[in-house]
Amino acid sequence: MPVVKIPVVQKFGIISTKYHHALQQRLLQSSTVPEQKHRPHRPLEITEDFIKQFNSAEDSEEKERMLDTARKILLRCKRRSKINPKGSGNHVDLHLAWTELILLAQCKGNIEEEAIDILLISMDQVNFNQENISLLFFMAESILYRICCDVAQKPCLCSSDVKLSKLGFLTFLRLYVFYLLGQLEPYDEQKERLSTYLQALQSCRSVYEPFPNVQSSVHIMLKVGTIICSLEVPSGSNSSFQENPDLRPAVTKAEGAEINSFVWYCLEIWLHVQMKSIHLQKALHQLCQLNGGLLQENWLDSLLGLFILGEAAKLDISCLKTLLKLAHNFITSPLHLPVQNSELTSSPVTSWPWEVIYTYIMVLSDICLHGTAAEIQKHAFTGFIEKHDTTVSTHETSLHGLLFFMHPQASEACNKMNWIIHYGTVYNLVKVCNVLHMDVNRSGLRNAIWKALNRCSEKDNRVIDAVKVAEAELNGPANTFITAGSKTSLTSMSLGSCQYVGLRVASVLSQHFLPPVVPYIPLPNKQACSQLHIKLPKLKERKTEKIASRPSLREQYFSTEPCTARSNFLTRTNMDLQKVMDEQWEKELKIKMEEDKEDLQRKQQENQKKQEEHFMEIMKRREQKLQKNTKPYELPLTSSTE
Structure with a gap:
């Protein structure tokens, strides 16, 4: 650290050393204080004082001023957060935008939900980038802190709480994908901090038991956190059904990372669909033969596989049929019911965990849309x-079949599965109906879903609450920053922002585990370079006068064609193109007129020549007939002798 020496002018003679040091300290303080006072203040900066002032504002004028400032920040964050899937440019800054949005979500009221909505859509659409790992850890800590200290203490469930849990699900899912790629090793400090919040989240799990849509996100966050932080799961804390260790599939390794064989087959199917390969049916058959692929101890791999297979099912109907058959094998088959045995007191269930079942319903709703x-x-x-095959009917595992699904055997585990399936199906179908409300082309599908919901005479109050939760989430405050965007953003927000999850996961995993012929090399991001002031050489006076005498492009444009200040580049380009077309048309018209003029002159000459030839022919006939050389009106000349 440099030593700051303050020169002291001795104006009053010799002073003691004590007063000399005191004077130096006083001058040093006076030299630093003005710099702090004159520090440039940014009006749209998010600080702790801004959040406290926003939440504690009581005066109406102050509330309006703070709300206006927060909306300006939201508008700037939307522009930076690449909310459009095809958005790009130097204005995109995900790190800054996500940081500001997660901080702005601490403000109470509509600003909180609007900030979370933008985060949900942006995180759903953005590609996986290793540079965002530290930011994902920061967001994970912030979300867990909000859930443990704020959301869990509320007496009732709010729409912002549901959205916050979905945001946590997307954040931890991205961290788990980076874990599979082996890119979380250098982040030990972040893992240690995150483990503290995960221990606090364990005690908040029971709060969301009546709401499987929120509880599934919490369980996924806990499962991912225990894996990436290498935590020990306490006995009895696993809410999922127990798995049979003998059914764990093989693990595929590629480039130092590991991936489950079920996920690998789903990636292969997705790649065949993208390439329109003839080997798609063979890959689907191999996936159906892999019965143990969905019964591994780490059910997060099953969740990833469903997302990837669901993305392929959006494009190919045979993949959809395979997805429904897999669900039929692991939900409705009596071979996977609890084994009643006196020796097995725990009654192991070799079926899907209910978190995977709920994810399957969410994926199926996304395919329906x-x-x-x-x-x-x-x-x-x-x-x-299938009429020719009575053994397998995938109607039971469709959305309509799950709406009326009842397990044939009555047990505590089956009853739990029944009401969770009914809750998830009703919750997602209500939201699908809301998205299809303004779509005239799919009114038939919406009417069929609405009739099925009306026919479903559900008596369980927990399932009836699913309708209330979905309607409360849909009828919340309208987000002006999202409704002004595309229809894709609206549907993505309504269904919990799972529209692009499968596509992003499949893309990043296929690049590492199914490398193409040309290896994938990620390019570094182009940093926004500052404008450099380049000194141009001075022009001669002659050239300067010539340039100065010529009007600028803007002056020419406004002098020839009046236009408003909002004219953009496309408008000017179209007008210039129209001007070029008019000039070309004038040239062609001038050439056409000259050709017509020449053609007319040629015709006149031909007519005149024809008339002369006709006259000569008449005169020749007359001369032959009368034997005279004179014209018709001339008299013959008499000789002088006569």
Whole structure:
């Protein structure tokens, strides 16, 4: 640290050493204080004082001023957060935008939900980037702190709480994908801090038991956190069904990372669909033969596989049929019911964990909305009824079949599975109906879903609450920053922002575990370089006068064509193009007129020549007939002798 020496002018003679040091300290303080006072203040900066002032504002004028400032910050964050899937440019700054949004979500009221909505859509659409890992850890800590200290203490569930849990689900899912790629090793300090919040989250799990949509996100956060932080799960804390260790599938290794074989087959199917390969049916058959792929101890791999397979099912109907068959094998088959044995007191269940079942319902709802063909959207709701094959009917595992699903055997585990399936199906179908409300082309699908919901005579109050939770989330405050965007953003926000999850996960995993012929090399991000002031050489006076005499492009544009100040580059380009077309048309018209003029002159000459030839022919006939050389009006000349 440099030593700051303050020169002291001795104006009053010799002073003691004590007063000399005191004077130096006083002058040093006076030299630093003005710099702090004159520090430039940024009006749109998010600080702790801003959040406290926003939440504690009581005067109406102060509330309006703080709300206006917060909305300006939100508008700036939306522009920086790449909320459009195809958005790019130097204005995009995800690190700064996500940091400001997660801090702005601490403000009470509509600003909190609007900030979380933008975060949800942005995190759903953005590609996986290793540079965002530290930011994801920061967001994970912030979300867990909010859930443990604020959300869990509320007497009732709010729409912002549901959205916050979805944001935590997307954040931890991205961290788990980076864990599979082996990119979380250098972040030991962040893992240690995150483990502290995970221990506090363990005690908040029971608060969300009546709401499986929130509880599934909490369980996924806990599962991912225990894996990446290498925590020991306490006995009896696992809410999922127990798995049979003998059914764990093999593990595929590629480039130093490990991946489950079920996920690997789903990636292969997705790649075949993208390439329109002829080997798709063979890959689907191999996936159906892998019965143990969905029964591994780490059910997060099953969750990733469902997302990837669901993305392939949006494009190909045979993949959708395979997805429904897998669900039929692991939900409705009596071979996977609890084994009643006196020797097994724990009654192990070799079936899907309920978190995976709820994820399957969410994926199926996404296919019903965003399938590339109307037939795919229809069969995601109705399923396939195979008349020639009575052993397998995928109607029971479609959205319509799950709405009326009842397990044939009565047990505590089956009853829990029944009401969770009913809750998730009703919750997602209500939101699908809301998205299809303004879509005239799919009114038939919406009417079929609405009739099925009306026919479902549910008596369980917990399932009836699913309708209330979905309507409260849909009828919340309108986000002006999202409604002004595209229709894709609206549907993504309504369904919990799972529209692009499968595509992003499949893309990043396929690049590492299914490398193409040309290896994938991630390019570094282009940093926004500051404008450099380049000194241009001085021009001669002659050239300067010539340039100065010529009007600028802006002056030419406004002098020839009046235009408003909002004219953009496309408008000017179209007008210039129209001007070029008019000039070209004038040239062609001038050439056409000259050609017509020449053609007219040629015709006149031809007519005149024809008339002369006709006259000469007449005169020749007359001369032959009368034997005279004179013209008709001339008299013959008499000789002088006569």
